[in-house]
Amino acid sequence: MNATLAAVVLSLFSAVAYAAAAVAQERLASRSAGSGTLRLLASGAWWWSVVLNASAALLHVAALKYGTLTLVQPLGALTLVAAVPLGARVAGRRVSAVEWRGTALTLLGLAAVLVTASGPAPADVLSVPQALAVAGTTAVLIGGLSRPGARPGLRHATASGFASGVASALTQTVTVAATDRSDSLLSAQVVVVALLVAAFAAGGLLLSQTAYQGGLGAPLAVVTLANPVAAAVIGLSLLGERLQGGAAGVLLTLVGAGVAAWGVVTLSRSAPEPAHLAADSVGDLADDEHPVAAVLALEPGSAAYEPSLVPKQSNSGHLTAL
Numbered sequence: 001m002n003a004t005l006a007a008v009v010l011s012l013f014s015a016v017a018y019a020a021a022a023v024a025q026e027r028l029a030s031r032s033a034g035s036g037t038l039r040l041l042a043s044g045a046w047w048w049s050v051v052l053n054a055s056a057a058l059l060h061v062a063a064l065k066y067g068t069l070t071l072v073q074p075l076g077a078l079t080l081v082a083a084v085p086l087g088a089r090v091a092g093r094r095v096s097a098v099e100w101r102g103t104a105l106t107l108l109g110l111a112a113v114l115v116t117a118s119g120p121a122p123a124d125v126l127s128v129p130q131a132l133a134v135a136g137t138t139a140v141l142i143g144g145l146s147r148p149g150a151r152p153g154l155r156h157a158t159a160s161g162f163a164s165g166v167a168s169a170l171t172q173t174v175t176v177a178a179t180d181r182s183d184s185l186l187s188a189q190v191v192v193v194a195l196l197v198a199a200f201a202a203g204g205l206l207l208s209q210t211a212y213q214g215g216l217g218a219p220l221a222v223v224t225l226a227n228p229v230a231a232a233v234i235g236l237s238l239l240g241e242r243l244q245g246g247a248a249g250v251l252l253t254l255v256g257a258g259v260a261a262w263g264v265v266t267l268s269r270s271a272p273e274p275a276h277l278a279a280d281s282v283g284d285l286a287d288d289e290h291p292v293a294a295v296l297a298l299e300p301g302s303a304a305y306e307p308s309l310v311p312k313q314s315n316s317g318h319l320t321a322l
Contacts, residue, residue, distance in 0.1 A: 003121035007067020008075065008114065010059050015078035017056035022079075023086045024049040064122075064172040069235035070243065071117040073168055073228035074110055077260060080267045081106050094250065097269065098266060105263030112256025116249040117241075123247045125173040131193045134234060135200070138166045142203065156211035157219035161226025163204035168227070169234040170197045221268040225261050 063072045081103050088095045095103075126134065145159040188280050211219040235241040243249045 003066045004071065004118040007072055007121075008248065010063035010066065011072055011075035012078060014056045014059035015075065016082045017052050017059060018079040019082035019086050021049045021056065022054035022083055023090050024052065025200070037263060056141070059092060061171055061175055064168065065175045066121050068117060068119050068122055068241045069169055069172060069231040069239065070228075070241050071114065071119070073165060073231040074113045074117070074257070077106055077110060077224055080264060083315045084267060102263045102266030105266060106260050107263070109142050109256045109258070109260025109263060113260065114253050116243045116245055116256070118244060119241065120241065122172060122176055122241075122265070125177050126170065126234075126238060128189050128192050130238055131170060131173065131189075131196055132170070134166060134238070135196050138162055138200070138230075142207070146207070149270075151301065153211045153213065153219050154222055156207050157222035158226045160204045160207035160211055161223040161254045162230040163200045163207060163277075164223070165227040165230030166234065167197050167204060169231050169239075170200065172239075221261075221265045224264050243271040 022192055060076075063075075084097055084099045084103055088099070140305070141162055142159040144157045144163075149155070170193050174190055174197060177187070177190050177193070208219070211223065232241075236243075243253055245252065
């Protein structure tokens with residue numbers, strides 16, 4: 001199995017695991033509304049969803065070992081694609097025509113990106129000065145996007161996507177450097193970059209939770225799209241990644257990214273609310289799981305205005321692809 005195929009397969013399994021965990025947590029939250037966090041900790045089903053989330057994250061890290069950032073990060077949108085039929089089946093409903101259209105657009109766009117972004121397994125890594133420069137630049141951008149002002153949800157979602165994309169780029173450096181037998185596993189490069197990964201992954205999580213306070217649909221789409229953009233900029237500018245096909249390849253990538261973005265936006269706003277899901281339970285699950293699960297509970301067009309999606313104060317979070 002070549003490096004590109006391995007990265008695609010691992011990304012696919014990662015997306016399915018994230019989607020399965022999201023749907024499982026949604027169902028658990030709808031059955032346990034008002035029971036509190038301690039009750040969930042005593043539930044075996046909840047711990048299985050945690051295992052699924054952790055497995056998905058590990059699969060994503062493994063994919064970064066074999067695939068370029070410009071290939072692996074856009075494939076994170078497959079989580080939305082996988083969540084649609086899974087959520088529909090569990091909810092006992094048919095996949096709607098709008099959902100099929102969003103799925104088709106996302107897959108078509110990702111196929112175009114896959115053609116041009118394929119390449120050998122990554123070998124270049126960020127040096128410590130480069131990693132620090134990326135971290136500093138990203139921190140400045142996040143600070144600017146997080147300032148008070150209009151449309152904080154979308155700005156915080158953009159900042160979250162950037163933080164998560166940078167975390168993935170840094171994770172790839174840690175993964176490649178740590179598996180390179182020519183250097184120590186606890187080298188300064190691995191330790192410093194690993195600390196930066198933890199900081200940006202945590203920052204991305206906190207920013208996403210803030211972004212979702214005004215609704216999940218549009219912020220989720222922005223997070224999903226900003227993540228691969230940030231990772232691709234780092235990969236193309238600092239890690240020597242190249243798109244296949246020259247100018248035509250670049251054009252195909254841009255078209256594919258646009259089509260995939262259209263599909264992501266469609267999916268993030270399309271899913272109807274299951275009949276048995278009480279409106280007040282949506283607010284409970286928004287704290288606890290991957291955002292796809294809450295998107296599956298939205299009525300069409302309600303994402304930007306749904307008051308029940310304001311998260312309650314909680315120490316729990318959700319685990320997403322880096």
